[in-house]
Amino acid sequence: MRKLHSVTQPSAQGWLGTSGSATQQIINKTLRIEVPVDKFPNFNFMGRILGPRGNSLKRVEQITGCRVMIRGRGSIKDTVKEEKMRDKPGYEHLNEPLHILVEAELPANVIDNHLNYARKILEDLLKPPVDDTFDDVKEAQLRELAILNGTESPAHLLMTPFNNPGMKRPKTRQ
Incomplete structure (x- = not known):
């Protein structure tokens, strides 16, 4: 070969x-x-x-x-x-x-x-993955599977603040 x-x-x-x-x-x-x-x-x-x-x-x-x-x-x-x-x-x-x-x-x-x-x-x-606690490929594949299964919408995943590490979670009143 x-x-x-x-x-x-x-x-x-x-x-x-x-x-x-x-x-x-x-x-x-x-x-x-x-x-x-x-x-x-x-x-x-x-x-x-x-x-x-x-x-x-x-x-x-x-x-x-x-x-x-x-x-x-x-x-x-x-x-x-x-x-x-x-x-x-x-x-x-x-x-x-x-x-x-x-x-x-x-x-x-x-x-x-x-x-x-x-x-x-x-x-x-x-x-x-070098770090057993985080596997970016597996995470992306699981996200894709969630979209395919209809448990997550692509728009929801794009708009979530958790995709941008610089953004903080919005405060909510109780």
């Missing part, structure tokens, strides 16, 4: 045909990112990568133009089903440690930028 080094946010210009050559060669590349479950066995990497209703993973795919697939031991939520599928054709990856495959089929002049950008986002998601 080829290692990619530079990380830049990909630009849609060029591979959509706006300023690039229409005859640009389309290539397919895949990169593998190991999930550090051995270093952090109690951390919920699957939940962190997927996010509420799979939205975090979908967002990475949408932003980068790459396909993201979670593979390996622990990639199937139901452990009994995973054990049954382990040696069946197409499920050989279940014998490997948990990992992420990022696949792109894009013009040669932009594919590395897209893959690097996906790698950067995913590696940031795979970093457990």
Whole structure:
């Protein structure tokens, strides 16, 4: 597997045909990112990568133009089903440690930028919080889930004084 080094946010210009050559060669590349479950066995990497209703993973795919697939031991939520599928054709990856495959089929002049950008986002998601009492990614995902479930409205979350640490809670009379 080829290692990619530079990380830049990909630009849609060029591979959509706006300023690039229409005859640009389309290539397919895949990169593998190991999930550090051995270093952090109690951390919920699957939940962190997927996010509420799979939205975090979908967002990475949408932003980068790459396909993201979670593979390996622990990639199937139901452990009994995973054990049954382990040696069946197409499920050989279940014998490997948990990992992420990022696949792109894009013009040669932009594919590395897209893959690097996906790698950067995913590696940031795979970093457990330094402080166990505060996890900004998990907090944002829980807020998103509350919005999706209808228990919080997006307008309410934007207007709350608790989103701005410089604001104080308004005093109320009793």
